Amino acid sequence: MIPLNHSLAIAALLFVLGLAVVLLRRELLFILMGLEVMFNGVALTAIAAGQHWGNADGQVLTIMLMAVTAAEIVVALILIWLAFDRYKAVRVEALTRLRDDNKEGVP
Amino acid sequence: MSQWLWLIPGAPLLGALVIALLGGLLRREYFAMAANCAAAAAFAAVLLAWFTGAASQPLQQTLYTWIAVGDWRLAIGFTLDRLALVMVSIVSGVGLLIHLYSAASMAEETDQRRYYFFLNLFLAGMLILVLADNLLLLYLGWELVGLCSYALIGFWYREPLPSNAGRKAFIVTRVGDTALALGIFLLFSQFHELSLSALLTHATTQWEPGSQLATLVAMLILGGAVGKSAQLPLQVWLPDAMAGPSPVSALIHAATMVTAGVYLIARTHPLFELAPSVQWLVAAIGALTIVYGASSALAQTDFKRVLAYSTISQIGYMFLALGCGAYALALFHLTTHAFFKALLFLSAGAVIRTGGDEHDMHNLGRLGNHPPLARWTFLAGAASLAGLPFVTAGFYSKDAILATAWTAPAGPLLWMFAAVGALLTAVYIFRAYLLVFHGPGPRTSTISLPPLMAWPLLILALLSLVSGFVELPEGWPGPHLWSTWLEDELGLAAFPSLTITYTLQAIAVLLPLAGIGLAMLLIHREQTGQSLPAADFLRTGWGFDAFYHAALVRPYHALARGLWRTVDTLVIEGALTRITTGFLAFAAFCRKSVEHRVLEVGIASLVMALQIGYSRLSATQNGFLSRYALMISAGATFLLGYWLW
Amino acid sequence: MHEIIFYLTSAIAVIAAGAILIVRHPVHAAIYLIVSLLALALLFFLLGAPLLAALQVMLYAGAIMVLFLFLIMMMNLRTGQNRPLSLPAGWVPAALLALFLWLELLLLLTRSPSEKVGDVTTIGPKAVGNALFGPYLLVVEAVAVLLLAALVAVLYLSRRRQK
Amino acid sequence: MRLADLISLIPYLLLATGGLTLxxxxxxxxxxxxxxxxxxxxxxxxxxxxxxxLWEAPxxxxxxxxxxxxxxxxxxxxMLSATAIVMLSTSYEPLRGEVREEYLSLILFATLGMILLVSSHNLVNAFIGLEILAIPLYALIAWRPERDGAIEGGVKYAILAGFSVAxxxxGVALIYAATGTLDLAALGAEPTSxxxxxxxxxxxxxxxxxxxxLVPFHMWAPDIYQAAPSPITALFASIAKAAALVFLIRLLCLQLPHIWEVLLPLLWGLALISMVAGNLLALHQQNLKRLLAYSSIAHLGYILVALAAGNxxxxxxxxxxxxxxxxMNLGVFAVVAALALPDHDRENLKDYQGLGRRYPxxxxxxGICLLALAGLPPTAGFMAKLLAFGAAIEAGHIMLAVIAGINTAFAFFYYLRIIMVFYSDKTTDINATPPAQGTHAVLIIVSLFVIGLGIFPEWLLESIKMP
Structure with a gap:
């Protein structure tokens, strides 16, 4: 059948693609989608490994992952919505008010 | 008694805590009482220890295990052997007398609470230092007394002189403390042990005599001792410390704290025996300091500064004895010195106080009108300090050191220094006595001291005269109680053959008498307006302060400023090239030499590097979410890269 | 046959995920994401996890994506436009880093040869249920608390907004 | 499930039901x-x-x-620290009227997450604990969203925390792929081969x-520390970090010592750059909360110095x-919280001028907490550094210990700077309501604890001994 290594490689690819989305896109919603893809890479790893070892732990892990992702995404979405609502911020560039103040910092 | 050992340092510590925490509830008259009770309790505990067998059998108490990690444990515990017993007796006894004296002499001060808090805390720290059975606890006490000394020198902190003096004392002794801390670290890293007895056993069994490690450790401990005991070259803080109240000078800067270095070396003497070169260095430092202190005292005009230089010089005798392996004799001189020097300070304090806070001896002499009791007790102390033969304690303790110095390597040379010192001692102290008490002023005073001041003076005067009889000179019939009692712990001192000993003793008898004569001559010259040759040089303590100021303080200031300000300020400030004249040319040479340049450039580039590091790193904190995520992934990539590689 | 479907599906999942990287419109991205999720559900099924495949469809594609779309629509209504895709300034190092990370993971993951290649054994809902409510019971309870916490958080933050 | 098991679960149940009750x-x-x-x-x-x-032996x-x-x-x-956080929150001006049932229940849930994390024996469980800790924090950082930077902080933290949790x-999934188990005890038996x-x-x-x-995963910290309400900053600068740290130590030292051994060079490197970068970043920082964030980065570096020793x-x-x-961190952030202005925290150091004199x-x-952070005796900070650097020396990491020592010395500068500001002769004219009773109680207890722990370290060291 499908060797574990192949599934793991595909999962790694998904993980890195998601990571690339987080790194390269500037829209908050896209970044969140990138996170989703990363989590899915992890889920695929867990399921493939579960198949490899023949026990249900992998699926349990994935279920937990789904529940956690759901919770996380919901809170993140509401925060993004608040940012949009208040500052019309859709992109990360709009959220850089918290930073080191370099002009005044050096005495 | 073993289980009550903690009471000795515990009582003053408790006193300090009560004064600090409940001070708000007490009327200010009660601070002195509380502090005196605490000191008395400590002294009572020491007496109890004497009577319950501490004199024959070491007592031990482990309070609690402080840390136990891995295979290493550190217990907080006290040991009371004979060496410690001598020390705690002096510290608590003299301490008690000085506390009592304070109650009268400091009664008008407004800030009683701070004064007695630190006085009690000092007593606790000193007792902890002496009783500690491990180096860490010893170091704690060591630092505690340093802190209290700093706070008490600067007691009148609103005036610039005392607060500067306090700071100076703190910083100079810190140099020594750092050396001691390094020594402790080194010992710990070698043996994984901090308990004193275990360390000394390990060291004597595992280290070859003269080995490099032993030498290094002994050097570092010596550094600590030199700083605390105000020996060359770290003696500069002590004369300035006289800016504090007189009882403080008596307690901390004469009788107890400054002898901590002597105690430390006596306590760790097996280490010094493993490093003969360092031990000889101890003797050499002592010998040099004797002459240095005595000659500087010769030209002073400030009453208390005479005594300060005298202290430096007298501790030199103790170092000389330590360096010659005569630990018991060092301790003997420590004891007698504690009595007569405390006495001198306290009676001088009484004179200064009745003289309206006048420190200049010429003015004091013109003023006259000193309390007679202070005069007689000062005379007793001066006689003992000068070592007037047969009737004073100082004679017996100093004579023994002079004799034993002869046996050390280059012994005759050391002896010469010590003998010259003995002569000068008699000169300067009788010069001071004659200036103050036989000046042109009236001598018909009937001022009496309050009993709380009088009694300590009388007791100390008595002790300064008679306490020497416990150990008569070598080769005399009569008791040698002191050295035989301490023999088990500290060994016996070596003496030259009897003929030489007797010769040396004869010279020692003559020296103080000659000194008194010289003092009279000197006074005569001074009164006719001829001053001592090189008086300025001597008065400034051989110019050490100026030297340090030019060689260390000024560059340090520039360095500190440079660290605080930006680089260009440092470069401007850091030029640091003001040339001093006279014998300070040496310092100027050092400053201009290559090393200094290197140091300067190094500091400047370090500051620059820190600046650049800060601004580069700070620029990365640009609040940009994606950048943060990028850093995380970069970190992850690097960490994973380790496994590929 | 099984293998062909597997690799084909994974190709779809990967390509759809990759598409998110380059599309301009968020709705398109969301749709690509759904495609990727559904492909992944099929992969789960092929890897013998039918329960998870179903959950993936329901939970992810069904619930979470609806939230996404909802938000996209709300935000787009306000902004009314989407910008043309322009890669941000420092994209080259970021892309290289991602590439490098992937190669690294690939090398590390394939270091140990996969030894046994047997038939797919289905681990069905029953086994998963037994595990969930057997040894992992406490975790399930904890997840309940987690979801409650998320709920409280969302309620608070959204209530604020109405004021 | 036996009675003893149930007894062990009581603290967890209490927190969950407490949240529900609220x-x-x-x-x-x-x-x-x-x-x-x-x-x-x-x-x-x-x-x-x-x-x-009530818990019985292990x-x-x-x-x-x-x-x-x-x-x-x-x-x-x-739990006790969380009590302190709650007490700080109730008298924290910028959140006045907002510390209601949601806030309190989220704090209870977050605490539940922490205690799950430190006692978990299974990676799934640890993961859930980590998340129960994290998700309430997303919201708590943005609490009262109209505050300056609150939402930005919340969004940043939510996304970056999600990123890191991925x-x-x-890692958890790969552990499972490698060994087929998520149980830490079973994992301990797996070879590193x-x-x-x-x-x-x-x-x-x-x-x-x-x-x-830790550097280079640190960049969020100053921003979020600055954005969050100070009691919440105190929460995740102190106990939340400690929980993650304890989990890490448990994972590495107790369960997977063989992995620990091979991981040492990585820890070494992380310790090094965390110390250096943290202290460098703090050097000229003017914003107190950001400065403390950088200082805590450096402190985690010191902790890794100890972990990198591997003994x-x-x-x-x-x-x-x-x-x-x-x-220590609870103490300093409690101070920041105590001195908050009606609408936001004091930001720049100069806003704190002379406040140490005004509020003794x-x-x-x-003073105590900063001295502890600087590592001076007799505080706990001194003992902690002594033990950590001692461990490094024992393991032969002389270089690392020396660098750590130098770093400590440099850190002294900025800690001293803060103390000097607090006790400067000039007093800031920005006034606020004086700290409340509850805050005072927290402050006193924390400072006594910091000193007590420094004087009696054995009490703690004894209790972490494995039976």
Missing amino acids: LMMGIGPKRVSTRRLTNVALVFLLLGAATTL REVGGLLVADSISRLFTPFF FFLY KHLLPVAVTLILVGIGFKLA SLGQDAAFYYAVAYTA IVGFTM
Whole structure:
């Protein structure tokens, strides 16, 4: 059948693609989608490994992952919505008010 | 008694805590009482220890295990052997007398609470230092007394002189403390042990005599001792410390704290025996300091500064004895010195106080009108300090050191220094006595001291005269109680053959008498307006302060400023090239030499590097979410890269 | 046959995920994401996890994506436009880093040869249920608390907004 | 499930039911006073801490949780610290009227997450604990969203924490792929010859490293510290970090010592750059909260110095440091919270000028905690550094210990700077209401704890000894 290594490689690819989305896109919603893809890479790893070892732990892990992702995404979405609502911020560039103040910092 | 050992340092510590925490509830008259009770309790505990067998059998108490990690444990515990017993007796006894004296002499001060808090805390720290059975606890006490000394020198902190003096004392002794801390670290890293007895056993069994490690450790401990005991070259803080109240000078800067270095070396003497070169260095430092202190005292005009230089010089005798392996004799001189020097300070304090806070001896002499009791007790102390033969304690303790110095390597040379010192001692102290008490002023005073001041003076005067009889000179019939009692712990001192000993003793008898004569001559010259040759040089303590100021303080200031300000300020400030004249040319040479340049450039580039590091790193904190995520992934990539590689 | 479907599906999942990287419109991205999720559900099924495949469809594609779309629509209504895709300034190092990370993971993951290649054994809902409510019971309870916490958080933050 | 198991679970149940109770009180028709809500939360937290005393000697609960000496030490410790956080929050001006049932229940849930994390014996469980800790924090950072930067902080933290947790989970999944188990005890028996195992643990290290704000995963810390309300900053600068740290130590030192060994060079490197970068960043920082964020980055570096030693002394030192670090940071952020202005925290250092003189207790606590952070005796910070650097020396990492020492010396500058500001002769003219009674109580207890722990370290070191 499908060797574990192949599934793991595909999962790694998904993980890195998601990571690339987080790194390269500037829209908050896209970044969140990138996170989703990363989590899915992890889920695929867990399921493939579960198949490899023949026990249900992998699926349990994935279920937990789904529940956690759901919770996380919901809170993140509401925060993004608040940012949009208040500052019309859709992109990360709009959220850089918290930073080191370099002009005044050096005495 | 073993289980009550903690009471000795515990009582003053408790006193300090009560004064600090409940001070708000007490009327200010009660601070002195509380502090005196605490000191008395400590002294009572020491007496109890004497009577319950501490004199024959070491007592031990482990309070609690402080840390136990891995295979290493550190217990907080006290040991009371004979060496410690001598020390705690002096510290608590003299301490008690000085506390009592304070109650009268400091009664008008407004800030009683701070004064007695630190006085009690000092007593606790000193007792902890002496009783500690491990180096860490010893170091704690060591630092505690340093802190209290700093706070008490600067007691009148609103005036610039005392607060500067306090700071100076703190910083100079810190140099020594750092050396001691390094020594402790080194010992710990070698043996994984901090308990004193275990360390000394390990060291004597595992280290070859003269080995490099032993030498290094002994050097570092010596550094600590030199700083605390105000020996060359770290003696500069002590004369300035006289800016504090007189009882403080008596307690901390004469009788107890400054002898901590002597105690430390006596306590760790097996280490010094493993490093003969360092031990000889101890003797050499002592010998040099004797002459240095005595000659500087010769030209002073400030009453208390005479005594300060005298202290430096007298501790030199103790170092000389330590360096010659005569630990018991060092301790003997420590004891007698504690009595007569405390006495001198306290009676001088009484004179200064009745003289309206006048420190200049010429003015004091013109003023006259000193309390007679202070005069007689000062005379007793001066006689003992000068070592007037047969009737004073100082004679017996100093004579023994002079004799034993002869046996050390280059012994005759050391002896010469010590003998010259003995002569000068008699000169300067009788010069001071004659200036103050036989000046042109009236001598018909009937001022009496309050009993709380009088009694300590009388007791100390008595002790300064008679306490020497416990150990008569070598080769005399009569008791040698002191050295035989301490023999088990500290060994016996070596003496030259009897003929030489007797010769040396004869010279020692003559020296103080000659000194008194010289003092009279000197006074005569001074009164006719001829001053001592090189008086300025001597008065400034051989110019050490100026030297340090030019060689260390000024560059340090520039360095500190440079660290605080930006680089260009440092470069401007850091030029640091003001040339001093006279014998300070040496310092100027050092400053201009290559090393200094290197140091300067190094500091400047370090500051620059820190600046650049800060601004580069700070620029990365640009609040940009994606950048943060990028850093995380970069970190992850690097960490994973380790496994590929 | 099984293998062909597997690799084909994974190709779809990967390509759809990759598409998110380059599309301009968020709705398109969301749709690509759904495609990727559904492909992944099929992969789960092929890897013998039918329960998870179903959950993936329901939970992810069904619930979470609806939230996404909802938000996209709300935000787009306000902004009314989407910008043309322009890669941000420092994209080259970021892309290289991602590439490098992937190669690294690939090398590390394939270091140990996969030894046994047997038939797919289905681990069905029953086994998963037994595990969930057997040894992992406490975790399930904890997840309940987690979801409650998320709920409280969302309620608070959204209530604020109405004021 | 036996009775003893149930007893072990009581603290967890108390926190969960406490949160629920608070929420129920909130939905009733009559508005419950804030004071009553706070009291209920405090009762549950204190009760939870008390019930840990009922725990018997080390036991596993359902293979997921373990009640050993570590969890027995840290569970009540976290609960008591959470009590302090609650007390700080109620008198924290910028959140006035907002510390209601949601806030309090989220704090209780977050605490539950922490104690799950430190006592978990299974990676799934640890993961859930980590998330129960994290998700309430997303909202708590943005609490009262109209505050300056609140939303930005919340969004940043939510996304970055999600990002890092993906790494954590990827590590967990790879561990499972490598060994077929998620149970820590079973994992301890697995050989390192499985190449994936160290790789997977490295990924977990990335996830935990984010929570600990180790360099280079640190960049969120100053922004979020600045954005969050100070009591919440105190929460995740102290106990939340300590929880992640304890989990890491448990994972590496207790369960997977063989992985620990091969991981040492990585820890070495992380320790090094965390110390150096943290202290450099703090050097000229003017914003107090950001400065403290950088200082805590450096402190985690010192802790890793101990962990990188790889010996039992290092392990003890790290546990000790975790407690000391928690207390010190709780203290300084409590001070920041106590001195907050009606609408936001004081930001620049100069806004704190002379406040140590005006409010003696606040100044005292700040002084003690800063001296502890600087590592001066007789505070816990000194002992912690002594043990940590001692462990490094024992392991032969002389270089690392020396660098750590130099760093400590440099750090002195900025800690001293803060103390000097607090006790400067000039006093800032920005006035605010003086700190409340509850805040004072927290401040005093924390400073006494910091000193007491420094004088009696044995009390703590004794209790983390494995039976």
